[in-house]
Amino acid sequence: MSRVKRGNVARKRRKKQxxxxxxxxxxxxxxxxxASQALLHSGNNAYRDRRLKKRDFRKIWIIxxxxxxxxxxxxxxxxxxxxxxxxxLLNRKTLSDIALNKPDIFAQLIHFVxx
Numbered sequence: 001m002s003r004v005k006r007g008n009v010a011r012k013r014r015k016k017q018x019x020x021x022x023x024x025x026x027x028x029x030x031x032x033x034x035a036s037q038a039l040l041h042s043g044n045n046a047y048r049d050r051r052l053k054k055r056d057f058r059k060i061w062i063i064x065x066x067x068x069x070x071x072x073x074x075x076x077x078x079x080x081x082x083x084x085x086x087x088x089l090l091n092r093k094t095l096s097d098i099a100l101n102k103p104d105i106f107a108q109l110i111h112f113v114x115x
Contacts, residue, residue, distance in 0.1 A: 061096040068099035072110050082113040 014032050021028060021035035028038040066076040083090070088109075090098075099106045 058092060061092040064096040065092060065099055068096075068103070068106060069110070072107065074110060074114070079110070079113065086113055088113065 017036050017039060018029070018032065020039055023029065024035065024038050024042075027034045029035060062076060065079070069076055069079050095106075095109075098109065
């Protein structure tokens with residue numbers, strides 16, 4: 001049987017993985033084996049953290065809303081319950097943005113919800 005050297009294919013595969021590992025520290029960006037192992041771990045972490053990021057942002061929005069509502073002596077759960085009764089369909093991201101950047105409009109919104 002004839003010998004297969006895989007010259008171009010193997011080099012391209014290794015170069016592609018080393019290019020993806022650019023920015024890793026030490027041998028993780030220079031040597032193929034450690035780089036490919038680091039890429040496996042980084043891929044798993046990226047997959048997991050894309051889901052965690054959504055949870056973290058929602059937590060931040062709720063914390064911001066709760067802080068802004070406590071200035072108006074109202075709790076987050078009371079406000080969300082009142083918004084549902086009044087059929088206000090703004091999501092938590094929008095509400096926290098309004099509370100952070102436009103406090104006067106947010107005060108009007110609280111007044112509308114409570115009456």
